[in-house]
Structure formats: C-alpha cells, structure tokens
Amino acid sequence: MTEPTPGRLRVPGATLHYEVRGHGPLLLLIPGGSGGAAAFDGVADALAPAYTVATYDPRGLSRSPLDDDGAEQRVPEHADDALRLIDELSPGEPARVFGSSSGAITALHLLTAHPHRVERVVAHEPPVVELLLDAAAHRGFIDRVQGTLRTQGLLPALAVFAAGLKKDGDPTEPQPAAERPRLPSHAAARAERTMADLPYFIGRIVPGFMLHHPDLPRLRALSDRLAVACGQDSDGELPHRAATFLAERVGAELLRFPGGHTGLTTHPVEFGELLKKALHASRGGASR
Numbered sequence: 001m002t003e004p005t006p007g008r009l010r011v012p013g014a015t016l017h018y019e020v021r022g023h024g025p026l027l028l029l030i031p032g033g034s035g036g037a038a039a040f041d042g043v044a045d046a047l048a049p050a051y052t053v054a055t056y057d058p059r060g061l062s063r064s065p066l067d068d069d070g071a072e073q074r075v076p077e078h079a080d081d082a083l084r085l086i087d088e089l090s091p092g093e094p095a096r097v098f099g100s101s102s103g104a105i106t107a108l109h110l111l112t113a114h115p116h117r118v119e120r121v122v123a124h125e126p127p128v129v130e131l132l133l134d135a136a137a138h139r140g141f142i143d144r145v146q147g148t149l150r151t152q153g154l155l156p157a158l159a160v161f162a163a164g165l166k167k168d169g170d171p172t173e174p175q176p177a178a179e180r181p182r183l184p185s186h187a188a189a190r191a192e193r194t195m196a197d198l199p200y201f202i203g204r205i206v207p208g209f210m211l212h213h214p215d216l217p218r219l220r221a222l223s224d225r226l227a228v229a230c231g232q233d234s235d236g237e238l239p240h241r242a243a244t245f246l247a248e249r250v251g252a253e254l255l256r257f258p259g260g261h262t263g264l265t266t267h268p269v270e271f272g273e274l275l276k277k278a279l280h281a282s283r284g285g286a287s288r
Contacts, residue, residue, distance in 0.1 A: 017063035022048025026090035032101025034197035044270025079109040101231035112218035125239035167236035234260035
C-alpha cells in the first residue's frame, strides 16, 4: 500500500484530516458510517494512477475533531466541508466524487448545492429513506435506535440499527471477541478508531443524515452527472431500496456494484475496477 500524504484543513467548527495519493484530476472519496479515510485503503492505490485521490475523516470522526463535541450534524455542513477540500486540492478544476452510505448523501448535496465544482458523482447506496413511500415507518425506526442508545447503550442500539437495515429484520449478533482474528497493527488501529466513533455515528450522523431529504428537482436536472450504485448482494435491504428509488425518481444511471452495502470493504478489487469505469463513463456508458 502506498503511504498517502496527510494534510489538515481548518473549516468552520472543525479541523479535517485528509490524505492524498496519486496525480491527475481530483477524485474525492467520502466515507460512510464510522469509517474515515482508511475505509478506502483497499481501492485508493488502484485509483491513484489516474487521479489525485483524496480521502478524509468527516468532521467529528477519528482525526477530524469538532470545536464543539456536542454540535448537531447536518448534511449541508458536511457537504461544505467536501467543497472546501475540493477548493483546497483542485482550485481551478471540478472534481469527481464518490460517496458511500451517509457519505453518498453528502455527495448528493454537494452536487445540488455546488454543481460547478463537481464533474461526476457516484453515490453508493445512500440511505435517503425520506423518499420512500413508507418513510414514516423508517422515522419510527430511527427514533427506536436513538431511544435504545439513550436507555440501553451502544451495543443494543447497534443491534436495532443493523436489524432495521436488513431485508428480514433479523438482528446480526456481534461476533464474540475471542473468535475475532488477530489483525495487523495498522488494521487493528483502524478498527479501534472505527469502534470509538460508533457512538457519534449512531447518535448524530444516523438521525441527521437518514432524515435528510435530497433536492430531487436539482438532482433530476443534474442527472447526467450522477450514477447511483447498489450492491449486488443487498437487494431488499433499506439502503438498496432507497438508492434504487432515488435513481428512478431523478432518472439517474443505476449501477450494480459487487458485494452488499459494505462491498467497498468485502470486494475492494472488483469494487475499485467498476468504480474506475463509472467515474469515466458518460451517461449510459458504464456497465449496468
């Protein structure tokens, strides 16, 4: 793995940690969940020969501390952070942008709010559940997650959250610690950061992002710059349903990426290859 060049960017209310690899036009990778820049370690090197690949820890996660630890998190603010990174790293040219999960919601807002700074967006399974016909049920689901977090703590809240994303609603039991394989030191450090960020993700990113309603008229007008991606193995799950509905509503290209919602981690080689094609493609030019 190529060692990236780290950087720090001061933004209103936070300081962002970012990492850069490669040369060429800017490709900004926006992680989802409690993942930071390291979420893209499996694909960034493969993309670096064609792009200046920038990854980062979104505000409040890992190495991007907030000025106010209790600040409410909003999608427009996170999209402004992405814009400031583009302005810092590619001041004269628009960027290509990939976002996954909550990061895909950030990418969608970036496209609608600042289209002159974005050449193409690939949004992988954005959980924009406010678009769904049963949105009220999903608001109730998010309320249950928050209530469980307040009254029972993190692990029960994670179980409720995981169950709500699945097609059948069956919770996934955490793997006992004794059965987890030993990780290399860099992977162990990444896993430790991810676990430490989970309360922030569940408590503030989940409600702030999943209840966000994207600007559908603007996305429809910009659909030639947008590809929406779904996992081949996540059919019927909540993020897959929301992403598919979004693509239909705005007339965007719909792609099938390997794996499920976490295909970026479970199938990095295949995921990276398809992402390269999707970033280069004009409307209708990538594999469906």
